Amino acid sequence: MAIESIQAHKLRSFLTLLGVVIGVASVILVGAGIEGLGITAEETTSKAFGTESYLVAQIANVGRLTPKERAEKLRRNRQLRRDDLTYLRATTGGEVQYSPYSQRVEDVKRDDQTLEACSILGVSASLAEIRDVGVVDGRFFTEQEERNRAFVAVIGEELRLAFFPGASPLGQTIRVRGFDFTVIGVQEKLGSSFGRTQDNSVYMPDTTFEKLYGPAKSMSIFARAKPGSGLSLDDSLEITRAAMRIRNHLGPTKVDNFDFLTPDSIRGFVDSILGLIRLVVVPITLISLVVGGIVIMNIMLVSVTERTKEIGIRKSLGAHSADIQFQILSESFLISAFGGLLGIFISWLAVQAITNSFDVKMRITWPFLLLAVMVSSGVGLISGWYPARRAARLDPIEAMRAE
Numbered sequence: 309m310a311i312e313s314i315q316a317h318k319l320r321s322f323l324t325l326l327g328v329v330i331g332v333a334s335v336i337l338v339g340a341g342i343e344g345l346g347i348t349a350e351e352t353t354s355k356a357f358g359t360e361s362y363l364v365a366q367i368a369n370v371g372r373l374t375p376k377e378r379a380e381k382l383r384r385n386r387q388l389r390r391d392d393l394t395y396l397r398a399t400t401g402g403e404v405q406y407s408p409y410s411q412r413v414e415d416v417k418r419d420d421q422t423l424e425a426c427s428i429l430g431v432s433a434s435l436a437e438i439r440d441v442g443v444v445d446g447r448f449f450t451e452q453e454e455r456n457r458a459f460v461a462v463i464g465e466e467l468r469l470a471f472f473p474g475a476s477p478l479g480q481t482i483r484v485r486g487f488d489f490t491v492i493g494v495q496e497k498l499g500s501s502f503g504r505t506q507d508n509s510v511y512m513p514d515t516t517f518e519k520l521y522g523p524a525k526s527m528s529i530f531a532r533a534k535p536g537s538g539l540s541l542d543d544s545l546e547i548t549r550a551a552m553r554i555r556n557h558l559g560p561t562k563v564d565n566f567d568f569l570t571p572d573s574i575r576g577f578v579d580s581i582l583g584l585i586r587l588v589v590v591p592i593t594l595i596s597l598v599v600g601g602i603v604i605m606n607i608m609l610v611s612v613t614e615r616t617k618e619i620g621i622r623k624s625l626g627a628h629s630a631d632i633q634f635q636i637l638s639e640s641f642l643i644s645a646f647g648g649l650l651g652i653f654i655s656w657l658a659v660q661a662i663t664n665s666f667d668v669k670m671r672i673t674w675p676f677l678l679l680a681v682m683v684s685s686g687v688g689l690i691s692g693w694y695p696a697r698r699a700a701r702l703d704p705i706e707a708m709r710a711e
Contacts, residue, residue: 313611313639324607325647327600328687332651332680333658334593339676340659342585344669349578352499352506357571358439358532360541363409364388364548365528368569385565387526392555396529400551403537404544407432407439408514409528412521416510417483418471426467427509428484430517431530438532441511446478446493454513462493466507484510485520541570594683600647601687608640608695619699620708629700636699640692641685648684652677 314321366385367378396406410430416423435441436448449460461482468477477491489512498506518524533544545568552566612619619632659670
């Protein structure tokens, strides 16, 4: 009877479940977007940081430090210099490979074109292996070029598009700080991380970097276990940490006066941000389901009013209040459940259209599917309870007299 009642008023039923459809689709699309953001962040982290590498620095933190925390670290932690890198290579270089990592922000020029605020990076040839630097065109520089202080560079995708659109940049020159550099490679596109582009980088040998900017007062060091050493990331990290503690004469009770940054800490930071987004955004999208529930309640109240005489006849023929209540609840539940299923289908179509049309990653996951279905079904039951209760309490004699 509930199904027949829905079919008898097709337009009204469709308009009733439309709120649930929109609500369910919104929840699933938001969830798919959040999951896609997580996938993108994971891929970007792997490309930009490497999967098995870690960073040693005076301050290495992806989260925001309070002014007090930053001041404390600046006071306690010492700056890393080239002799620290030399010491690490001499004591643990048989098991762990290291690369200096110095960075400046500089305008890069080619002829009369200028790309502002590019990341100029001074590194070793080993960084390509340590950090899994992907070179899609050309190559990374060699140890021989590093020793010779060669003016060679590996550029990011943004520089390639700006200076060499539609042409190969290999063998061409760019100008950094008044010096001409020969482009020998192009790094794969990385995209943005935390709102900052990672495709405007210029990699050059660390020795050449020193020639441009002078000896670094402070540098960071990238490290990774050597292939064939059998060491995990944690093992190599512990070896480096122990060596640094020995070099800094730190006793067992003293805390480290240097910082580490690992892929896990970056992923943990990203997960905490995504968790905060879920906590704020998902409840907001669920409001649309509440609105859909209010619409269902109003329509069911109208339906009960229209069928007052029918309910009175059924009760006079022996129908119990529970039978009447179950019928109205069933109708309300079916509307919301069907709206939920339709919302899932529409959201799936929307995700396919967005991912195929734009360079955006989205993924529908079971938790958000279950959340959408459970909430939509719950909304149907809750919204139908009051109209069902009202119908069940009708006096049969008064109901039969209703016009």
